[in-house]
Amino acid sequence: MKKIVFTTLLVLTLVSCKSEKNNGKLNVVTTTTMITDLVKNIGDTLVNVQGLMGSGVDPHLYKASEGDVTKLTNADVIFYNGLHLEGKLVEVFEKMKNKKTIAVSDVLDKNTLIGSEYFASNYDPHIWFDIDYWKQVTNYVVETLSTSIPERKSSFEANREAYLKKLDALKSKVESKIAELPKDQRILVTAHDAFNYFGKAFDFEVVGLQGLSTATEAGVQDVQKLSAYIITHNIKAIFVESSVPKRTIEALQASVKSKGHNVTIGGTLYSDALGDSGTVEGTYVGMFEYNVNTIVNALK
Ligand SMILES: [Zn+2]
Known part of the structure; x- marks a missing residue:
C-alpha cells in the first residue's frame, strides 16, 4: 500500500514539474532561425518556442545533437522548412511520425517553385527570400497553432494581422531601395x-559559386568560369554569406585579380540563417532589409 502511494506521488510530482516548466504552454520546436522568428511573432508569449539552429548555422549540413532529439521528443509541434533544406534531419523527423510535424513549405503551390536537381525534393528550398511565400507560411503557422490551441485562435490571428502588415511594409521598403539600382546592374554573385x-x-x-546546397564545394573550374563572367559583365561587388565559409568568395576575388581586374567584397549577406538574436x-x-541595403549599396 505504501509503495502504491509513493509511486502515485512520484507520478504526480513528475507531471507537475513538466507543466510548471512549460507553464502549461504548447511546446514548439523549430529548425532554422527564420522559422523560429516567425513562430515567435505569431505564438508570442502563448507558446514555448525552441529553435534548434542558431545564427551562422548552415541548415544543409546541420545534424541533430542528443539534446535536439530530446527537444524534438518533448515537442507538441515541430515546424521545419522541408524541400530537403534540413537534409540531415529528415531521418530524425521520420521517426517522429506520431508528432505534429509540419513542413512549412507544404503550404506553397509546388508549380510555382523553382526546380532544382540538387535536392531530393527537386525544388529549391530557399523559399523565405520571397516575401509573398513567407506571408503564406505565416498563415500556415497561424492555422496550425490555432488547431493546437483553439482557445487562443483570436490572439494568433491578431498577431498575424500585425505581422503581415510588417511584411507588407518590408516589401515596399525593399522595392523602393532596389529601384535605385538599374536593371543591368542587378547581378548578385x-x-x-x-x-x-x-x-x-x-x-x-x-549566380552562386557553389550550387544550391553547401554540401558540395565549388571546384577550381567553377571559380575560373565565374571570374570570367564577373569580368565580362563588369560586376563591381560579390558577397560573402554568414553561414558559408568565406574562402570560396575570397578565391573568386583572387581569381578575378589574377586576370588583371578588380571586384570588391560587398559585405556579408544573411542567407540560410539570421543574425544574432537580440x-x-x-x-x-x-535581415531582409540589411541584405537589400548591402546589395544595392555595393552594386550601385
Ligand atoms: Zn542554402
Missing part, C-alpha cells in the same frame, strides 16, 4: 545559390 527566389521576386540575375538582423524583417 554569392557563395551558394540561396537567392534564386529573391532574384525572381526582384528581377536580379543570381540584434536587428536577428529578425526576418531586419
Whole structure:
C-alpha cells in the first residue's frame, strides 16, 4: 500500500514539474532561425518556442545533437522548412511520425517553385527570400497553432494581422531601395545559390559559386568560369554569406585579380540563417532589409 502511494506521488510530482516548466504552454520546436522568428511573432508569449539552429548555422549540413532529439521528443509541434533544406534531419523527423510535424513549405503551390536537381525534393528550398511565400507560411503557422490551441485562435490571428502588415511594409521598403539600382546592374554573385527566389521576386540575375546546397564545394573550374563572367559583365561587388565559409568568395576575388581586374567584397549577406538574436538582423524583417541595403549599396 505504501509503495502504491509513493509511486502515485512520484507520478504526480513528475507531471507537475513538466507543466510548471512549460507553464502549461504548447511546446514548439523549430529548425532554422527564420522559422523560429516567425513562430515567435505569431505564438508570442502563448507558446514555448525552441529553435534548434542558431545564427551562422548552415541548415544543409546541420545534424541533430542528443539534446535536439530530446527537444524534438518533448515537442507538441515541430515546424521545419522541408524541400530537403534540413537534409540531415529528415531521418530524425521520420521517426517522429506520431508528432505534429509540419513542413512549412507544404503550404506553397509546388508549380510555382523553382526546380532544382540538387535536392531530393527537386525544388529549391530557399523559399523565405520571397516575401509573398513567407506571408503564406505565416498563415500556415497561424492555422496550425490555432488547431493546437483553439482557445487562443483570436490572439494568433491578431498577431498575424500585425505581422503581415510588417511584411507588407518590408516589401515596399525593399522595392523602393532596389529601384535605385538599374536593371543591368542587378547581378548578385554569392557563395551558394540561396537567392534564386529573391532574384525572381526582384528581377536580379543570381549566380552562386557553389550550387544550391553547401554540401558540395565549388571546384577550381567553377571559380575560373565565374571570374570570367564577373569580368565580362563588369560586376563591381560579390558577397560573402554568414553561414558559408568565406574562402570560396575570397578565391573568386583572387581569381578575378589574377586576370588583371578588380571586384570588391560587398559585405556579408544573411542567407540560410539570421543574425544574432537580440540584434536587428536577428529578425526576418531586419535581415531582409540589411541584405537589400548591402546589395544595392555595393552594386550601385
Ligand atoms: Zn542554402
